[in-house]
Amino acid sequence: MQTFRFELGELPPDAEALRAEVREFLRRELGDAAPVRRAHSWGGFDREFSRKMGARGWIAMTWPKRYGGHERSALERYVVLEEMLAAGAPVSAHWIADRQSGPLLLRFGTEAQRQKFLPAIARGELAFAIGMSEPDSGSDLASLRTRAERVAGGYRVNGTKVWTSNAHLADYMIATFRTHHDPAKKHEGLTQFLVDTKLQGITMSPIIDLAGAHHFNMVVFEDAFVPEDMRVGEEGAGWKQVTTELAFERSGPERYLSSFALLLELIREVGKDPGERAAGTVGRLVAQLATLRQMSLSVALMLEAGESPNLEAAVVKDVGTTFEQEIPEVVHALLGVEPTIDSGSDLQQVLGFLMQRAPSFSLRGGTREILRGIIARGLGLR
Amino acid sequence: MNELRTILSDVVTRLFTDLVTKELLEAAEKGEWPDGLWQAVEENGLTLPLVSEAKGGAGGTWGDAFVVTRAAGHHAVPLPLAETIVASWLLSESGLDVPSGPLTVAPVHREDTLRLARAGGGWRLSGTAARVPWGAAAGHVVVVAEAEGRTMVALAARGAGEITPDRNLAREPRDTLAFDAAPIVTAAPAGPRVPANAVWLYGALARSAQMAGGLDYLVRQASQYATERRQFGKPIGSFQVIQQNLAVLAGHTAAAGTAAANAFRAADRGDAAFEIAVAKVRVGEAAGIGASIAHQTHGAIGFTYEHALQFVTRRLWSWRAEFGGEGVWAVELGRSVAERGADALWPHLTAR
Numbered sequence: 001m002q003t004f005r006f007e008l009g010e011l012p013p014d015a016e017a018l019r020a021e022v023r024e025f026l027r028r029e030l031g032d033a034a035p036v037r038r039a040h041s042w043g044g045f046d047r048e049f050s051r052k053m054g055a056r057g058w059i060a061m062t063w064p065k066r067y068g069g070h071e072r073s074a075l076e077r078y079v080v081l082e083e084m085l086a087a088g089a090p091v092s093a094h095w096i097a098d099r100q101s102g103p104l105l106l107r108f109g110t111e112a113q114r115q116k117f118l119p120a121i122a123r124g125e126l127a128f129a130i131g132m133s134e135p136d137s138g139s140d141l142a143s144l145r146t147r148a149e150r151v152a153g154g155y156r157v158n159g160t161k162v163w164t165s166n167a168h169l170a171d172y173m174i175a176t177f178r179t180h181h182d183p184a185k186k187h188e189g190l191t192q193f194l195v196d197t198k199l200q201g202i203t204m205s206p207i208i209d210l211a212g213a214h215h216f217n218m219v220v221f222e223d224a225f226v227p228e229d230m231r232v233g234e235e236g237a238g239w240k241q242v243t244t245e246l247a248f249e250r251s252g253p254e255r256y257l258s259s260f261a262l263l264l265e266l267i268r269e270v271g272k273d274p275g276e277r278a279a280g281t282v283g284r285l286v287a288q289l290a291t292l293r294q295m296s297l298s299v300a301l302m303l304e305a306g307e308s309p310n311l312e313a314a315v316v317k318d319v320g321t322t323f324e325q326e327i328p329e330v331v332h333a334l335l336g337v338e339p340t341i342d343s344g345s346d347l348q349q350v351l352g353f354l355m356q357r358a359p360s361f362s363l364r365g366g367t368r369e370i371l372r373g374i375i376a377r378g379l380g381l382r
Numbered sequence: 383m384n385e386l387r388t389i390l391s392d393v394v395t396r397l398f399t400d401l402v403t404k405e406l407l408e409a410a411e412k413g414e415w416p417d418g419l420w421q422a423v424e425e426n427g428l429t430l431p432l433v434s435e436a437k438g439g440a441g442g443t444w445g446d447a448f449v450v451t452r453a454a455g456h457h458a459v460p461l462p463l464a465e466t467i468v469a470s471w472l473l474s475e476s477g478l479d480v481p482s483g484p485l486t487v488a489p490v491h492r493e494d495t496l497r498l499a500r501a502g503g504g505w506r507l508s509g510t511a512a513r514v515p516w517g518a519a520a521g522h523v524v525v526v527a528e529a530e531g532r533t534m535v536a537l538a539a540r541g542a543g544e545i546t547p548d549r550n551l552a553r554e555p556r557d558t559l560a561f562d563a564a565p566i567v568t569a570a571p572a573g574p575r576v577p578a579n580a581v582w583l584y585g586a587l588a589r590s591a592q593m594a595g596g597l598d599y600l601v602r603q604a605s606q607y608a609t610e611r612r613q614f615g616k617p618i619g620s621f622q623v624i625q626q627n628l629a630v631l632a633g634h635t636a637a638a639g640t641a642a643a644n645a646f647r648a649a650d651r652g653d654a655a656f657e658i659a660v661a662k663v664r665v666g667e668a669a670g671i672g673a674s675i676a677h678q679t680h681g682a683i684g685f686t687y688e689h690a691l692q693f694v695t696r697r698l699w700s701w702r703a704e705f706g707g708e709g710v711w712a713v714e715l716g717r718s719v720a721e722r723g724a725d726a727l728w729p730h731l732t733a734r
Contacts, residue, residue, distance in 0.1 A: 004632060006640045008647055019732065086728045260728075267724035274720045276713050283716030284708070287663035290656075290731055291641040298640065312636070319633040369622075375632050376625035379605040 004312055004378070008294060009301035015079045022083040025056065030087060036349040038088025039261035042254050043215065043357075045169055046090035047127070053091070054124025059098045063106060068119030074304040078297065082253040088261055092166060097121040099249045101128040101174050104192070108233035108241055113194065117172070129167040131175030131195065131219060132242065135160055139370050141176075142186045142239060146221060148177035148193065154227040155179070155193070157201070160220050167217040168204050170197055174245075176238050190238030194230040201225065211356040246366060250313035251299035256292040256320030258361055259327035262354050263289065265347040266331050281334045288323045296320065311378040314371045321361040321368065328355040391449050397426060398457035407693050410460035411553035415519055420461055420484060429463065432471040433480050439470065447471075448591050448646035452639075455595025455701075458693040460554065462486050462516035464588035469524035472580060475573035476535040483521035487581045488514045488559060490705060496561065498529035498536055498569060505529065506563040507538055515704075517557030518545045526572060526581050533578045536569035550700035552693070575652065583658055585705035587645055590661040593669045593701050594642040596694045597635040600676040603691060604628055607680055624679060631675040634668035641665055648734065656734065659715040666708030669698040 029049065030038070037044070053059050061077040063069025084091050102121045105113055120126040137144040146159025157177055167173055173195045180189030195202075201224030207216035233241050263285055270278040295316050302309040328339075331351055338344070339352035362368040376382055401419050410416050423429060431446040433439020440446065447467050454463045462484050469485035489496055489511035496509035507525060514523065518540070525536045543561040550556045577583065605628055608619030618624050645661035648654035673695040677684050684691040702708065719727060 004636050006636055006643070008640070008643050082732070264724040264727065267720060267727060270720055272721055272723065274716065279714075279716030279720060280709055280712040281716065282719055283659070283712030283714065284663055284667070286715055286719050286727070287641070287660040287708075287712065288637075290660045291637050291644070291664045293731060294644045295636065295640045315633050315636045318629065319637055322633075369626065372626045372629035373622070375629035376619075379601070379619075379625075379628055379632060381605060381608060381619035381625050381628065 004315060005302075005309070006295055006298045006312060007301070008298060011075050011079065011297070012073065015076055018076055019079050019083060022058070022080055023087075025052075026083065026087040026089055030089060033088070034349075035088075035261055035265055035346040036353050039259075039350045039353050039357075040090065041085055041088055041258050041261070042091050042095050044088075044090025045092040045127075045166060047093045047124075049090050050093040050124035050127070052124070053094060054122060059094050059124050060102060060118065060122035063102065063118060063122065067106070067114050068122030070122075074300055078253070078300045082257070082293075085253050085257040086260055093127045093169070094121070094124045096130060096166075096170075097126055097128040099252070100130065100245050101172070104174060104232065104241065104245050105194075107244070108192075108237070110229070112229060113232065117194070126172065127166065127170040129164050129170035129173040129197070129217075131161040131164050131167070131173045133161065133163045135162055139367055141242065142190070144176065144178060144190070146175075146177045147181075148179050148191060148226065150179070151225070154225055154230070157193075157195075157221040157224045157226055160218060162207065162216070162218050164217045164219050165215050167197060167219050168206065168214070173197055173219070174232065176242055179235050179238075187239045188236055190242070191235045192232040192238045192241050193226050194232055195224075195226060196230075199224050199226070209356075210359075211353070250365065250371075251296050251309070251316035251320075253293070253296055255317045256289070256296065256323055258321075258324040259354050259358070260289075260324075262327050262331060262347075262350045265350050266327075266334075269335065269347050278334060281330060285323075285327065285330060292316070292320050292323060311375060314366075314374045314378075317365070318368060318371045318375065325358045325361045328358050387446060387449055390446060391453065393426060394428060394450055394453040395456075397422060397428075398453055398459055402457045402459055404690055404693075407458060407460055407690075416460055419459070423459075423461065423463060424482065429466045429484075430470045430480060431467060433474045437474060437480060438482075439474065439480065444646040444649040448643060451588055451591035452595035452598070452642070455592030455694075455697070456599045458552070458596070458599075458697055462520055464592055465515050465520070465585075468581070468584045468588050469522075471584070472524050472526065472535050472572075472576055473537060475576050476570045477573065478535065478537060478568055478570050481522050481537070481567075484516065484519065486514055486516050486520035486523050487585060488517070488523050488525050490514055490581060490585055492579075492582055492706065496525050496527040498527045498534055498566075499563070500530075501563070505534075505536065505566055505569045507536060507542065507561040507566050508563055510558065510560045511543075512558045513548060513550075513556040514559050516555050517559045518547055519555055522567065523559065525566075526576070526578065527569075528578075529569075533572040533576070534569050535572050535576060537567040538564060539567055542566065550704070552696040552700055554697070554700070582705055583655060584649070586662040586711065587642075587649060587654070587658045589701045589705050590638075590642040590645055590658070590665045593665045593698055594635075594638045596698050596701070597631075597638050597665075597668055597672045599694050600672050600691075601628070601632050601635045603694075604631060604676045604679040607684075611681075618679075627675050627679065631672050634672050638665040638668040638672075656715070656718070656730075659711045659718075662706060662711040663708045663715060666702040666711070669702045673698045 060069040148155040430439035431442040435441040542564040543559040546558040641661040641664040645657040648657035
């Protein structure tokens with residue numbers, strides 16, 4: 001059995017000055033944005049906001065300067081991320097690129113790819129999507145079937161990706177395709193590619209979520225040609241790259257702050273002098289929140305120290321998403337007000353929005369069951 | 383963890399692994415004072431981490447106290463070790479000398495009040511403190527009492543009050559002490575870092591660490607059992623439902639350890655009321671869920687006195703209620719959050 005380590009650490013002293021700067025920026029940028037807007041959290045897509053973030057140097061914070069990065073610490077980046085999420089800033093237009101696609105290219109991309117994409121990501125000008133899931137490949141990611149066949153100068157791609165968030169808004173997609181098929185070795189033969197979303201042979205259609213919103217897409221590839229120089233990493237190295245990519249940010253603040261806007265509305269609702277039941281409810285949620293923040297920070301500190309806290313990161317995501325999923329239930333149990341869509345109080349609207357959003361928290365980025373399987377492996381059970 | 387703390391952790395783990403045997407625990411539950419264990423703990427300098435070296439202590443921090451207290455919980459150490467650590471801190475923070483031997487603290491219930499009144503050149507102690515941990519076994523009890531409108535810390539010797547013995551679910555002594563103008567050894571105004579509710583507060587802190595340690599044991603023990611116990615021709619740990627349950631236990635344990643560690647760190651910084659409330663709420667919740675999963679994993683054997691699992695689970699069930707259950711602390715925490723208001727929550731969290 002491996003030991004789970006959650007060592008506490010301190011943020012560097014200059015992190016607090018940065019925090020104040022970010023708060024001032026957010027106060028001006030978000031103004032009096034409605035709570036239900038803020039509740040969209042990292043779902044809000046706003047290219048202008050992302051460009052402003054880039055201008056401030058708050059994207060690509062830890063990357064080398066030669067790629068447009070700012071060579072700041074992972075902890076400073078953590079401060080910026082948690083402030084963005086706590087305020088409900090619309091970070092979606094740069095979130096994926098900053099969190100996953102950029103780091104993937106930094107690690108596995110060619111020099112030409114880095115030069116071409118990273119500075120633009122750092123400026124907040126390039127939005128990315130992730131093409132992983134397929135109609136028959138969800139948690140069983142290694143079973144994916146979309147084929148990339150070698151042709152002169154590149155690859156011809158055929159197949160279908162689903163649940164591709166913001167693919168209709170993104171400029172590029174990091175997609176994982178099958179370049180080699182051997183039924184006995186399904187983890188082999190996967191390869192990652194940079195795919196221009198405007199490519200000929202790609203058809204996108206919206207998948208409307210249960211709340212009526214469009215962020216998912218189905219992306220169909222029909223003889224789409226992807227040039228050789230858009231392959232990321234070696235042929236067949238996709239599985240290792242994908243799992244690395246998924247582990248980058250299992251433990252970030254986005255794994256426990258998704259319902260933070262509702263906790264704030266709950267505190268407003270119960271007022272300065274709440275009764276025992278309301279106070280106990282708030283107190284319990286705040287105890288979970290404060291603890292999760294320390295756990296998440298602890299993983300960030302380990303990452304900064306060059307460690308690979310994969311187990312700890314899975315724990316943070318499991319415990320964190322359980323918490324953010326629980327908040328709408330707890331608010332319902334305490335107040336019993338009707339959740340609403342386009343009427344009612346701020347609390348009712350935020351409740352209505354998050355109640356419909358909450359099921360996704362323990363699905364995206366690896367389901368709860370998959371994460372618990374990873375944790376169980378750490379316990380020596382598999 | 384710094385190097386010294388790693389060494390400390392190794393020392394306590396080795397000591398408790400060697401000495402806190404099933405036989406010792408069973409004897410302690412029958413009322414036998416484990417004197418050899420106490421001597422070993424004291425000789426290794428583990429009882430007074432927060433007392434200066436000049437005064438006979440280890441001159442350490444709450445962070446060191448966390449290592450000792452967590453390990454004591456992990457091994458279900460049947461001694462007032464956590465109590466001695468808190469009691470000696472109360473004394474030394476208030477400028478009083480610390481006697482050797484086991485100590486305890488009183489009163490441990492929020493509604494109990496002890497009072498000091500002047501008598502001649504000294505003080506006399508009055509009032510009743512219910513369910514004091516090791517109230518009869520401890521050589522001295524350290525009391526936080528009211529005296530002439532201020533808070534004082536006093537040291538009373540064993541036998542100063544009338545003792546009504548009782549015990550908690552883990553058969554740890556929980557003795558009611560009734561003082562009636564009882565003589566005391568010494569007293570002083572509470573030090574600047576000792577609030578009127580210090581016993582309640584730091585008692586809750588100590589229990590959080592003990593419970594975090596108890597949960598560490600549950601994860602280790604239940605995972606090991608699941609790999610050894612075979613049913614349907616394979617280890618039960620190979621069934622997904624067992625794996626999922628134990629992953630939940632591991633998550634609660636990680637949260638408990640983090641919350642408790644963070645509260646001890648805050649205690650080193652000074653005002654730890656917020657972090658202690660967070661810890662008692664979070665760890666208490668984990669304790670209940672954790673004990674339940676550990677027992678479910680063990681099946682019937684874990685429900686027997688024969689199996690060691692119950693030494694820890696019965697402690698968790700008692701400890702989570704001692705010095706205020708998570709419900710009590712959640713109300714207190716919720717009121718403080720509500721009073722500051724919604725907009726102050728995030729700045730408050732990030733400033734600590």
